[in-house]
Amino acid sequence: MSGYKFDNKVVQWVDERLPLFTVLRHSTTDYPTPRNLNYWWNFGSLALAVLVIMILSGIFLAMNYTPHTSMAFNSVERIMRDVNFGWLIRYLHANGASMFFIVVYIHIFRGMYYGSYKAPREVLWWLGLVIYLLMMATGFLGYVLPWGQMSFWGATVITNLFSAFPIVGEHIVTLLWGGFSVDNPTLNRFFSLHYLLPFVIFAVVFLHLVALHQVKSNNPTGIEIKGPQDTIPFHPYYTIKDLFGVGVFMTIYLAFVFFAPNFFGEPDNYIPANPLVTPAHIVPEWYYLPFYAILRSIPDKLMGVLAMFSAIIILFFLPWIDSSKVKSAKFRPIYKQVFWIFFLNALVLGYIGGQPPDDTVVLIGRIATAVYFLFFPFLYLLGKIEKPRALPQSISAAVLKAPAQSTEKA
Amino acid sequence: MAETSTTPQATPPEGDTRRDFLLYATTAVGVAGTAMAVWPFISSMNPAADTLAMSTTEVDISSIAEGQAITVTWRGKPVFIRHRTPAEIEAARAVNVAELRDPETDEVRVKKPEWLILIGICTHLGCVPLGQKPADPKGEFGGWFCPCHGSQYDTSGRIRKGPAPLNLAVPTYTYLTDTSIRIG
Numbered sequence: 001m002s003g004y005k006f007d008n009k010v011v012q013w014v015d016e017r018l019p020l021f022t023v024l025r026h027s028t029t030d031y032p033t034p035r036n037l038n039y040w041w042n043f044g045s046l047a048l049a050v051l052v053i054m055i056l057s058g059i060f061l062a063m064n065y066t067p068h069t070s071m072a073f074n075s076v077e078r079i080m081r082d083v084n085f086g087w088l089i090r091y092l093h094a095n096g097a098s099m100f101f102i103v104v105y106i107h108i109f110r111g112m113y114y115g116s117y118k119a120p121r122e123v124l125w126w127l128g129l130v131i132y133l134l135m136m137a138t139g140f141l142g143y144v145l146p147w148g149q150m151s152f153w154g155a156t157v158i159t160n161l162f163s164a165f166p167i168v169g170e171h172i173v174t175l176l177w178g179g180f181s182v183d184n185p186t187l188n189r190f191f192s193l194h195y196l197l198p199f200v201i202f203a204v205v206f207l208h209l210v211a212l213h214q215v216k217s218n219n220p221t222g223i224e225i226k227g228p229q230d231t232i233p234f235h236p237y238y239t240i241k242d243l244f245g246v247g248v249f250m251t252i253y254l255a256f257v258f259f260a261p262n263f264f265g266e267p268d269n270y271i272p273a274n275p276l277v278t279p280a281h282i283v284p285e286w287y288y289l290p291f292y293a294i295l296r297s298i299p300d301k302l303m304g305v306l307a308m309f310s311a312i313i314i315l316f317f318l319p320w321i322d323s324s325k326v327k328s329a330k331f332r333p334i335y336k337q338v339f340w341i342f343f344l345n346a347l348v349l350g351y352i353g354g355q356p357p358d359d360t361v362v363l364i365g366r367i368a369t370a371v372y373f374l375f376f377p378f379l380y381l382l383g384k385i386e387k388p389r390a391l392p393q394s395i396s397a398a399v400l401k402a403p404a405q406s407t408e409k410a
Numbered sequence: 411m412a413e414t415s416t417t418p419q420a421t422p423p424e425g426d427t428r429r430d431f432l433l434y435a436t437t438a439v440g441v442a443g444t445a446m447a448v449w450p451f452i453s454s455m456n457p458a459a460d461t462l463a464m465s466t467t468e469v470d471i472s473s474i475a476e477g478q479a480i481t482v483t484w485r486g487k488p489v490f491i492r493h494r495t496p497a498e499i500e501a502a503r504a505v506n507v508a509e510l511r512d513p514e515t516d517e518v519r520v521k522k523p524e525w526l527i528l529i530g531i532c533t534h535l536g537c538v539p540l541g542q543k544p545a546d547p548k549g550e551f552g553g554w555f556c557p558c559h560g561s562q563y564d565t566s567g568r569i570r571k572g573p574a575p576l577n578l579a580v581p582t583y584t585y586l587t588d589t590s591i592r593i594g
Contacts, residue, residue, distance in 0.1 A: 153537065156535070156537070157536060157558065159536075160534075160536035161535065163536075174457065175455050175456055176455075178455055178456065178457055178458070178461070179485070179486060180457065180461075180485035180486055180487060181485065181486035181487045183461075183486045185457070185458065185461065189455065275483070275486060275488065275538075276481055276483065276538060277538065278537040278538040278539075278540075278556075278558060280557050281557070282537065282557075282558050296559060296573075299573055300573070300575075301534060301535075301573055301574070301575045302575075304573070357559060357560055
């Protein structure tokens with residue numbers, strides 16, 4: 001990068017020594033973006049905006065929070081009652097976590113619909129999944145901090161998942177707890193890690209962006225950029241579009257913060273943690289429910305835990321499981337339907353994960369778990385047999401006129 | 411000396427020069443050194459000395475009537491002490507051990523048949539099973555019922571139904587007198 005010529009002398013002086021403005025320009029006004037991105041492409045930058053909100057609100061919460069079993073619950077209540085605007089900051093943080101997951105789930109499903117995980121974007125997809133895993137860990141750690149009943153028992157159940165592994169399992173659990181049960185040492189380290197991981201996420205987001213700028217954005221047609229006629233600069237076109245999306249998002253987010261701040265919460269978490277009484281119905285936070293349903297569907301403890309972990313791990317192999325050369329579901333008539341079945345099935349799993357496990361719930365959970373895992377081999381076969389619709393010549397051809405040899409006439 | 415570093419020389423085959431040896435040796439020392447440096451940090455996450463020191467609890471069991479149960483805390487965990495009725499003991503001993511998921515006779519799980527002492531933590535994912543209070547559901551086998559995922563234990567605390575893999579654990583305990591025990 002030889003650097004640009006900037007009119008402003010100060011800018012030029014700095015840029016020759018630290019190419020800040022060159023990099024900025026390279027990744028905004030000079031960054032070519034497909035001209036046909038739809039609103040589903042808003043959710044990446046939106047996720048970054050939520051991450052920033054989470055880190056900022058979290059830093060301010062940490063100024064008033066005490067990570068000790070005898071004081072944690074009361075320090076959170078103090079934030080709610082006595083700290084100036086403490087209620088606002090805590091509700092922004094608590095609802096922000098749910099919003100973060102909603103945004104990221106949409107982002108992931110968008111990637112699946114338009115085949116954004118396929119070559120050359122495999123590493124980009126992996127980095128995204130790593131961010132998602134880190135988010136799940138961070139969300140779990142954070143939910144423990146208020147030290148309510150759900151905090152305590154959620155922590156107990158989740159840490160006990162690791163005891164399923166033979167031989168090393170018990171040692172791992174003791175190492176996580178720092179004792180013989182979830183207790184003060186556990187709370188201390190969870191606070192430490194909960195403060196750390198968002199910055200790790202931030203670093204991986206940076207790598208995610210570096211990978212993105214290398215391979216460029218996918219787009220609704222799934223056809224790669226072929227020339228300047230296919231692109232528009234990221235700034236100002238998509239900055240302003242993303243900003244509009246942020247406005248819509250903030251409206252929804254703040255509606256929850258101000259009018260239904262406990263919508264995503266569990267009432268039991270307003271009861272201080274009691275190690276001797278398990279609440280009648282333990283549920284994890286909603287964003288883990290599909291995986292929790294998979295865990296509960298398998299009658300064997302170790303197999304259940306393995307099934308739950310493999311449900312996420314299998315996504316790393318998606319670029320090779322999906323054997324179709326066509327990326328976008330727009331041109332894959334069968335995949336389009338299979339995708340929506342997979343999506344609805346994920347919602348069913350989520351619902352089932354939140355219900356008490358009676359016989360019907362367990363049965364539906366097992367069917368949905370089977371559908372979840374069967375999706376992947378089916379996807380492999382589908383790529384071999386499915387006849388895709390005719391693709392447009394290029395992004396610009398698809399935008400500017402109807403594709404010449406398209407069989408699709410919507 | 412200076413010319414040895416600048417004089418070009420024919421490169422011998424991979425892996426057998428002195429320089430290669432030094433490279434491998436340095437790498438090995440580096441890896442071992444890193445592992446040794448990481449060790450204390452991982453170890454610091456394991457239970458500390460004061461946590462380990464709180465390892466015994468003494469309980470007076472004289473006031474527990476037959477059919478009653480109490481819960482005490484040991485190492486931050488609930489411990490169930492149940493004064494079993496003759497019917498419960500008989501039910502626990504009438505079971506065909508071979509049919510159990512985690513086969514154990516009732517005799518090896520108790521020191522005195524009327525006193526059943528267990529760690530009150532479900533072996534599935536660590537919830538506290540219900541069954542200590544008279545009004546609690548005790549499951550189909552008259553022992554304990556875990557509300558989290560539906561595991562059911564019998565009057566010897568053995569797993570009979572549901573996802574838990576093992577019987578409720580029996581802690582180490584000793585009778586100090588006929589009416590008091592020390593757990594741990």
